[in-house]
Structure formats: structure tokens, C-alpha cells
Amino acid sequence: KAGVTQTPRYLIKTRGQQVTLSCSPISGHRSVSWYQQTPGQGLQFLFEYFSETQRNKGNFPGRFSGRQFSNSRSEMNVSTLELGDSALYLCASSLVARLTGANVLTFGAGSRLTVL
């Protein structure tokens, strides 16, 4: 069973540009979450999508956006890049445990964004 696939793995942008990151979830997983990981702030929740709807959003500015397609693939976009946006962006797909209702996240390898 294929895991969570994120593309691209590495990218370099300059300030003011925008970037789009892609995530393909595990087959059958309908929930996709995005996290930002930085040395200073650790892992921070960006947003979560289910059936093409954003269900929850973290405390990030409007420059950060996302969407989910009918095949559950998701993209996130960051516009007007700032130096502080340099981070590892992790996507996770989720399967809700049948008995407990708990969401169990399976993470991709991440997209490493460097903003110069």
C-alpha cells in the first residue's frame, strides 16, 4: 500500500514569490492535514480537509491556503513568501479508528521549502 506522497521534496524560492505543494494521501483516506515544522516553533497545525471541505484551520495568516480535490489529493499554497516561511511542510492523511473515533495520522516525508 503506497504511503503519503508529497511533491516536491525540496524547493527554493525568493521572497515575494508563491509556492504550491502537493499531497497524495493513502488510498482510502479522505482526511488530509498539513503541518509546518520549524526549529523554532516545532510542529504547528495549518489546516485539515475532508471531502473537499476545510474543517479546521490553525493560526496562520491568510497567505497560507489549501484545497482538496475529489480524489482526496490536496494542495497548499503560500503566497508572498517571507523568510520565516522556510520550513518543512508535512502532509498527513488520516483514517478514523472504527472503535474509538480517533484520527490516526500517517505522515509523508515532507516538502522542504527554503525562502531566500
Added chain:
Amino acid sequence: AQSVTQPDIHITVSEGASLELRCNYSYGATPYLFWYVQSPGQGLQLLLKYFSGDTLVQGIKGFEAEFKRSQSSFNLRKPSVHWSDAAEYFCAVGGGSGTYKYIFGTGTRLKVLA
């Protein structure tokens, strides 16, 4: 406020020694608790999870964790560490029904001496 605290930023142990990584949480509802491991340049891999029931849970790679409600803790243990265990370990809480956000601790970086 909901939070997860991992008090040890770095831990160094010798290969073959036992390991305990600490995790304390603050969460209003019954917590769903997780431990993940991250190798350099990689994503996070689930080691184990606690939802309910037996408070001692077994995970992959020989890891176990014990949920102690009275201490709001979920410490990770391994009786004998291998060099390949060197990585960063994250404790997380959340993910319960209707709650789609995990709250992660700041991580503990484990170094293993040969």
C-alpha cells in the same frame, strides 16, 4: 490551554542501555496520545498510540509507553536501545472524534553512543 511538554530537548544514552522519554500533557477531554519518531530529512512515523483501556501500550521497534492519568504523563520507554534508534521523538495529543488537530511537543533528540 491544551499543550504537550517534553522536558528533555536532548538525551544521550549508550547502546544497550534503557531509555525513557518524558511527556506531559494538558488536555480538557480524555486524551488520545501518540508517540512519533522522525529521522533526519524524513516525515514522522507512528511508534504507538493510546486511546483507552490498558494503560501500558506496546508499539513498533520494541517501544512501549505508559499512560498515567494522575500525572498527566505518557512516557516512552525501551529496555535496550539500538544505534538505529537515534532520531527525534515527538509526543502528541488530540485527534479524538471531532478534533482534527494534533498538538505536538517540541521533541526530544536522542543520541546513541556506540
